[in-house]
Amino acid sequence: MEGEHHRYRTVLTIAGSDGSGGAGIQADIKTIESLGCHALSTITALTAQNTLGVEKVLPVPAEFITRQIEVLLRDITIDAIKIGMLGSCEAIDAVADAVQAVTSCPTVLDTVICSSSGTPLLPQECINRFIEKLFPITTLITPNLPETARLLGMATLPESRMDTERAAEKLLKLGCSAALVKGGHMQGPLCEDLLVWSEGREWFSGERIATRNTHGTGCTLSSAIAANLALGASLPEAVGNAREYLREAMKAGASRVLGHGSGPLCH
């Protein structure tokens, strides 16, 4: 038997499947494994999609989501969890209950509400339940600007650093421990994300990367944060390292041609 210090770090991703290999579970597994952790996965929904968009979603029954997680928990120590697409109120309840059973493990919640092509991935009627059940049990939420506006019921997106800071403070008041508000949808030469937590705030900034292959950027970033937390990084370190990982994968994938829409990153 190996000693405890040789144990392989594990990250459980609870998310939807993307058969085109750009987003969802497939992006999560590539990211987690590239960062030196072992990827465990629980599939919440199947999607029929390609680089042009999501055509159809087939939810996995909630009892089977619970079963997938429970069977892993009985056998394997989990060092971090990433939650992605949930797709239904029943899935929110199942995941919240199962995740609560794993005490003291960092959990990153990617607030997946809608695909970039416009398909809803979480029904509007589930948003309050999503906030109430999942925000209190997660270490970090990672909304982009449209998701931030949806979560806060804002009519317009934040347009400046000051707007973003105000929105981030409001997200903390909804009950999460920390929020990374991702500014990729803002116009301008820079791509800036704001991390806020109870004791502090940090801006992360980098030049915008010119690429049409951005499918799965949110999934990749949240999984990379979870992997870094599993490896023992602090929250700001995990976010900084994950942004670097994402930026390298975006640069490496920029010249690739795959399909007719927004292609995948290169891990």
Ligand code: PLP
């Ligand atoms: N499909 C699945 C299964 C996802 O989890 C997500 C996002 O989290 C998407 C599609 C949408 O990805 P994108 O917005 O990058 O197109």
